[in-house]
Amino acid sequence: MDWSKIKTIFIITFLILDVYLLFQFMKIRDANKYEVNTEASFEEKLKADEITYGELPKTLIKAQYLSAKPKIFTQEDMAKLKGQKASFTEPSSSLMITLEKPLKLSGKFEPAELADFLKNNVIYGDQYQFWKKNDELRTITYFQQYETFPLYQNINGMITFHYNEKNQIVSYQQSYLEGMEELTEKEEILRPIKAIETLHQKGVLKPKSTITKVELGYSTLVQLAASQVLAPTWRFEVNDKESLFVNAFEGQIIDFKNDEKKSVE
DSSP, X not given: OOHHHHHHHHHHHHXXXXXXXXXXXXXXXXXXXXXXXXXXXXXXXXXXXXXXXXXXXXXXXXXXXXXXXXXXXXXXXXXXXXXXXXXXXXXXXXXXXXXXXXXXXXXXXXXXXXXXXXXXXXXXXXXXXXXXXXXXXXXXXXXEEETTEEBTTOTTSEEEEEEOTTSXXXXXEEOOEEEEEEOSOOEEOOOHHHHHHHHHHTTOSOTTOEEEEEEEEEEEEEEOSSOXXXXXXXXXXXXTTEEEEEETTTOOEEEEETTEEEEEO
């Protein structure tokens, strides 16, 4: 084969390669263009419905599935409690504790008031974070956390304080998840704007709403007899009172009702 024919073959080959690369570039550009247009269109819908939100995380966040199991409390655990009486039958995954001396709260409760008590008087107390105070039920609820991420509405990982009409904590109920393990490698999760879009499309995010807080935590994906699988979950606080949850991997809306979690299809 002479040199001119070899050159011709190389030129044709590179031309084909250039056409292929150009095609791939156009394809990616069009995909990105479509995504930008879709987001712009969604922003217009939010504006029309007078739905607003603050600054959202801009960087891509990675997370993974976790596994854990309810801790079984023993008499050895009870021996660590001072000035408290435990009501439970060993073995048990839930403690009912009565304080021998009620703990007085201020008129305007702040979570910092219970920080020392949790740290010094509650088993693993420093691994819980404040969730809410319910004046009607006279309860103060704390959720267990993994690293800095709260475990939302997990009956196997929370503390519920009970206070009386004198604004004194008289008892609490506790459960705890142990043996936290990472089941998978970290993967990119759904961007919060996409989760908001899902809430809007399903009619869960109502017109004239303001998203006042956005945070990432975990919720139970699969509940087994002796353990459970936890999935990363976006939480959107609306108008400083209502919380909406979206599975950060699958994009399903999570509805916590009567301690049961249902996905809105």
